[in-house]
Amino acid sequence: MTALLLPAIVGGLLTGGVYALVALGLTLIYGVLHIVNFAHGALLMAAMFGAWLLAAKLGLDPLLALPLLTAAMFAVGWALYRFVIGPVSRGQDRAILLATLGVAVVIDNGALMLFTGDSRTIETPYALAMLQAGPLLLPEAKLIAFVCALLLAALLWAFMALTDTGRAIRAVAREPEGAMLVGIRPQRMFALAYGIGTACLGAAACLLLPSFYVSPQVGESFVLIAFTIVVLGGMGSFPGALVGGLLVGVTENLGGLYLGESLGPICVPLLFIAVLLLRPTGLFGAAR
């Protein structure tokens, strides 16, 4: 069993990196708009279908499609906030929540109509390739996904910490009126934050596609994990989403290893409950 332990941990970390990217988008939107984005799963699914279409119909490799789809999903998220969620909500958090739920219903059913409920997949040369690293055999697709996810997370962190727009988004998150007094337009920052959170899904979709099936239901499984990560790490916390993502990836794999396929999935919820019992604000959450 111990011979399997290290590969399980490493495999979990690799998957966890992409989970973290999905969770980063969710935690960014929560941190700035103070709402849980119910459309997150549906938008991830839509992005995965986007990547699948590009690959299956145009022969574009998901990794090459990544910049394109990330930009496209940014535009989709920005426009959704600017033209649907923002106007519908009139600044009420409850209404924003319902608006995102409505968007999710529309996307989910639109996908069912267009693609039916079938699962689809693509072939990439690296999907089944393995990389030998010492005693470890690493699946190439997941390794690439992990490295890309961490790079993107670092890029996002740098943007939020070092640019004026990033600072303005963080400022609006806590003090919208103070932000207005220095000339920041809060609604623009909300739309940008929603766009960036959605852009993370475009990137995640391209990284997930080589190793996962796409179906109109695919978003649900990932978004449940992402919600778990965001709460576990501390709502709105960047490091929380990153560490939480890796932790959930590893826990999932270890659960599968020791408890088997059917009992294994209880490990993540158990970890979740344990963390919340000991630290109700999550691993990196600020005490309120």
Added chain:
Amino acid sequence: MADAVLRVRDLHAGYGDFRVLQGVSMEVAAGEVVALLGANGVGKTTLNRALSGLLRPSQGAITFCGRPIAGIDHAAIVRAGLVHVPEGRRIFPNLSVRDNLLLGCYVRGGATRAQSLARVLESFPRLAARLRQAAGSLSGGEQQMLAIGRGLMARPVLLILDEPSLGLSPKLVEEMFALILRLRAEGLSILLVEQNVVQSLAVAARAYVMEHGRIVMQGAADVLAGDARLRAAYLGL
């Protein structure tokens, strides 16, 4: 007053059906410190919010540096050089002191930023020592300094200071008024809203007194300081 930086004519504003300002007219000349006095709830903060574009006036005109600004976008007002340091400071608690200051010149862009930052830190050495600290962890006095410093980063023509000495210790209140004198010496126009009547009249050239959303008294600060009515109403003398 030919060289008025700010000119307000018959301004009406409020919240929904609740009309707070009922025809306010006032002026601030270039390089002048003007005190705006009045009890709580007479509309001083509402006037400031209307001036800085946070609240759209229902009637009346605001001219800033010769340009009508009533009802225009708050970002354009900041860019024009009218900067409001609000009551309650409204700093960004989750950002570092440095990031708070840098956002002060959000509308100015990067060109003059380093220079502005150096100048502000010279005025507020205590902030310079805490640049990397989260603004929310500063003391009340330091937060007030940060709020003013952030306002100065925008290189204002007119600075509105809303209750800058509120909640500060007597020593810090003294420092605050010394700062206002320094800014006055640099030629900045200041609209000072204060509960601290005696000290405000000491640094201001002129003053307005508000009651029930209207200006009820105005004049030179030294004359008002000796006015029996004002002394009775606000100084309990």
